[in-house]
Amino acid sequence: MRFYRERGQINTFSNCRDLLANRGLSTHTVLYIKDDLESIEKTLRFCFLQGYIIFSFGGIGATPDDLTRLACAKAFGSKIRATSRRN
Numbered sequence: 001m002r003f004y005r006e007r008g009q010i011n012t013f014s015n016c017r018d019l020l021a022n023r024g025l026s027t028h029t030v031l032y033i034k035d036d037l038e039s040i041e042k043t044l045r046f047c048f049l050q051g052y053i054i055f056s057f058g059g060i061g062a063t064p065d066d067l068t069r070l071a072c073a074k075a076f077g078s079k080i081r082a083t084s085r086r087n
Helices: 012-021 037-050 068-076
Strands: none
Touching: 037 068
């Protein structure tokens, strides 16, 4: 897997686009969403209702303050439950 750097950051969209293209697929729409719970939730809900396939990524990956999982749960009308990790 290759990662592209633009302006000092890993550009995951370019990587995803290339992986899809290598399989004969393409993107229809790309949305850049403000890192805000309501914005993410509303956008995900809209995409779910349209039947879109969604790839969600950005920044440096999952962090303790990441809003994506919570926004996705809210968009689906679900709750997140904590689980413990075992080695």
